[in-house]
Amino acid sequence: MDGRSAQGDDTVAARGEFGLIRAVTAGRSQPSTTLLGPGDDAAVVAAPDGRVVVTTDMLVQGVHFRLDWSTPEHVGRRAVAVNLADVAAMGAVPTSVVVGIGCPSDTPAALVTELVDGMAAEAGRARTGVVGGDMVRADQIVISITALGDLGGRPPVTRAGARPGDIVAVCGRLGWAAAGLAVLGRGFRSPVGVVNAQRYPEPPYAAGPTAALAGATAMIDVSDGLLADLGHIAESSDVGIDVQTDRLPVPQKLTDVGSALGADPLHWVLTGGEDHALAATFPSFTDLPEGWIRIGSVLLPDTGVTVDGQAYERETGWEHWR
Ligand SMILES: Nc1ncnc2c1ncn2[C@@H]1O[C@H](COP(=O)(O)OP(=O)(O)OP(=O)(O)O)[C@@H](O)[C@H]1O
């Protein structure tokens, strides 16, 4: 196993599938919307306003995480966080999480229980919990999570509602995980601020519903990179978007790491994914909610996404298979 040797014979194979399920489900609390939790063919959860937001995202060992960079708890935490960020980006609050886990036979059972501890802890941070899942054998660790959410009676905030004249704003960190990836990729383990940001994001979950209440016209979580993800809003809404770099804070920490590694910190802020900040558009008269900062403007269609009025010449974000 990458970064981890089996402690004695306590592998997932020794526990067996059902022993492992007992181990990861025993004594876990359930979200208040759970009518029937783990243990049957499916969970039953309440859908308070009659509509359900549902989203799914996977993490694959070697592609999204390495166990010599992150602990199993970090990985579990991150796997849930990336999903809850998508729920928040619709303007919803999460109501439940379902977790699929694949791993090799010689995986220490403790690795799986720590992974699920991280998942449950992150779900708990967002006042929800794990209501079910699945565990299978795989050649490497694969995680597939589904999260459900509740809109609280509001319409969903889609990617398609931005209008020319709106303002563009973000809430949450940008560029930190990308800086951490550069640090880890060069074999370093500090500074811990950016390294931990790569290990697990801290998305501003509550800012999603707050933005919806404030009248956000479109919203997305920044998973692949600010410019790439604003590009999804621009395309879905048929608008242009300009980002003004004089409004985009480049934290001193990123400047320091950039200097040490010979990298441009603004590039991390503009194109780094995995921090799962929320980016949204609002009518121009909006008093932005606390924590949101204006970073640009929505323009007429056909300009795409520009930075200070110019096309961005480098990659705008992460793409699998590129
Ligand atoms: N295999 C698929 N079948 C149907 N829809 C899909 C499939 N893969 C992705 N999608 C849909 O495409 C849209 C964009 O997916 P994407 O994964 O890029 O969004 P995201 O989760 O916000 O981004 P990220 O994966 O970077 O976090 C989503 O609505 C998603 O449900």
Ligand SMILES: Cc1ncc(C[n+]2csc(CCOP(=O)(O)O)c2C)c(N)n1
């Ligand atoms: C070991 C390792 N190598 C590379 C990366 C970088 N990385 C992987 S996925 C992704 C974007 C979001 O993916 P998705 O679209 O699947 O949500 C990024 C920036 C990493 N985190 N770990």
Ligand SMILES: [Mg+2]
């Ligand atoms: Mg996705």
Ligand SMILES: [Mg+2]
């Ligand atoms: Mg998303």
Ligand SMILES: [Mg+2]
């Ligand atoms: Mg996502």
